[in-house]
Structure formats: C-alpha cells, structure tokens
Amino acid sequence: MRYLCGLGIIWAQIAFDKTEHDFGNIVEGPSAVYTFTFRNTGDKPVRLTSVKASCGCTTPSWTQEEVPPGGTGVVQASYDTRGRPGPFIKTITVQHSASETPVVLTIRGNVQSSTDPANKYKEVDGSLGWAKRRESFGVVKSTESPTLTFEVKNIWQQPVEFIGAVDLKPMYRISFSPQILAPGQEGKVMITLDGKAARAAGWKHQSGFYDIIRIRTTDVSGAEKELVVMGSFEIVYSPEELAKAPKAVFPDTIFDAGEVLDGAMVERRFVVRNEGKSDLIIESVRASCGCTAVEPAERVLKPGQSTEIIARFDARGRSGFQHKTITVETNDPLRSRQILHLVANVISTNAFAPEGKVPLSTPSSGY
DSSP: OEEEETTEEEEOOEEESOSEEEEEEEESSSOEEEEEEEEEOSSSOBOEEEEEESSTTEEEEEOOSOBOTTOEEEEEEEEOOTTOOEEEEEEEEEEETTEEEEEEEEEEEEEEOTTOTTOSOOEEETTEEESOSEEEEEEEETTOOOEEEEEEEEOSSSOEEEEEEESOOTTEEEEEESSEEOTTOEEEEEEEEOHHHHHHTTOOTTEEEEEEEEEEEOOTTOSEEEEEEEEEEEOOOOHHHHHHOOOEEOSOOEEEEEEEETTOEEEEEEEEEEOSSSOEEEEEEEESSTTEEEEESOSEEOTTOEEEEEEEEEOTTOOEEEEEEEEEEESOSSOOEEEEEEEEEEEOGGGOOTTSOOOSOOOOOOO
C-alpha cells in the first residue's frame, strides 16, 4: 500500500524474517510454540488487522499496537500436541494495513507419542523430557558416596539452563552436563549422596530415606523441576566405636495373651537391658495403633541397668485374633530398632451361648 503526500510517495510495508518453521520431531505433551518476527520496512505505521489459524489446535497471538517505521512486531503460533501424534502442517493467515494481500505463515513438525516405546524421554515436564524422575540408591553405607544419573532432553525450541538446586540438604551434591541444553539436546543431572555427611547430619543405622530434589531452571513452561531419590542407609562402625557402644537386649520380644474377653485390659512389661559400655538412650517408643498404650519407665540406661516398657492393650470393642506391635528406637548402633509383639484372641461377650458356653470358633479380624 502507498500513500500520496505532496509530490512524494510514502510506502507502508512489512517483512517477516521467515514465514515457515519446522519443529522437527517433538514429544507429545507441551505445546509447540514458535514466534515469527516482522519489521516495518516502510515509512508509515503498520497494524496487524487480522490473524487467523487454519484450525482450533493452533492458537495465534500477535502485536496489537501499531508498529512504527523501522519497528518490529511478532506473531506467535502455538500448536497443541496433546492427543495429536504424527506429522502436522498448520498455517496462520496474517492481514495488515500495509497491503490487501495477506501473509501466510506455516508451521510443521512430527509429534512423537509419549507412549511410543522408541521415545526414551516419556516423563515430560514443561520443556524437558526425562527418562525417569525417581531412582533408588539402594543400600548406601556411611563410607560411600554413590551417584545417580538422570537423563534429560530439551524437547523444546529454546535453550534451557540448569541454575542449581533449591534448599539442597548437606549430604547431597548436584551437577549438570551440560549446564545449558540447546533445543533437542540430551543431557544428564547427577546427584551424589555423601555417606559421611549423612551420618554427620544424624541419619541412623539401617534407616530409610526418601527425598525430593528441587532444581531451578530457565524453563518458561515451569522453572522448578523435581527429582525423587530414595534408599536405605547403613553406618559402618569402627571396631573402637563398637567396643564403646551401648547394647540394647530384650529377653522377650513376643507376648501371647491367649484368649481374653472383650473389655479386658491386657498388660505386658517388656524388659530392656543395656549390656554395652556406654549410656543406652531410648529415643522413641511407638505403638501400632491407639488401642495399645506404651510408656518406658526410664529413657537413659547406664551400662548394666535395666528398665521396663509397659504395653497395654484395651480389648474393648475388639474380637478375634489381634496382633499389635511396639517399635522401640535406641542409640544401639547395631540394633537401633526393635519390634515388640503383643498378640491375643479376643472373645466377644456377645458370643456366649445361653448356657454361658463359648462357641468352638470365634471370628478373626485382620492385623
């Protein structure tokens, strides 16, 4: 379009940097987005008057205000890949004040199904596809520092940078290779667990762990990513440590109360003795359910000292076979967790026959 002004002619024109974009192979899940840029190459302000996609699966957005001479504007195309595996070609028709002839922009690509066995990076989070995001260290000893490797791919059209971990616990270290993933590039996130640091932080012998590692990135589709690591921890004690350690000994760990009537109170006093060389600390005592009350008489036992852990089971409202447990945790390095068992067969008072006899069999309940 041209405008007559005195003796001169003023042209209004726009020129796109490119009118076609090929996404190549992309993973189903995140929308495929590309931004077309244009410049006003004329001497008159230009406005985009209409931008329409060829189908509803493609959503356009564009510069709404006038673009002055020499200025730039954009038309962004977003293709929804969800549920649309396979090749695609979509167009966006752009009409503007510089000409009655529209500009046609084209996007194309091939969407790979997220369930395709050939697609290694099935777990999609924003611009990143992960081979897996949960992994186990297995058994980690306090003298070891194993590393887990998480494979990742940038399935988007813009670079993504790994900035670092968020509130990382002191026993973990994290590294990235490479730090910045180019579009389509594969990389690795390595998480190392320092067994010595875990012990210093108070991790117990033969304890389990489950941690969420949060990572900050530059992904515009969601900057924070999460990886899950788990496993069990074992402390390797030196002979000198074991020689000086406390030792928790329970002469009995199982009590069978036999048959008890509904409404009865069953009590058992479990004895624990410190047969070690330093103070034994009873750190916690937990019952398997509210119907079993426990209370240690002493929390700290000197070498050679004993105490009782009292377990009480209220049989009211119960019937059939009952199995309750009490978990005792101490600072014994080799036996930090002991399980005490209390079992009983509760006979409901409603189960008595008119003659006052107990039926030959009574119903059983689960654990």
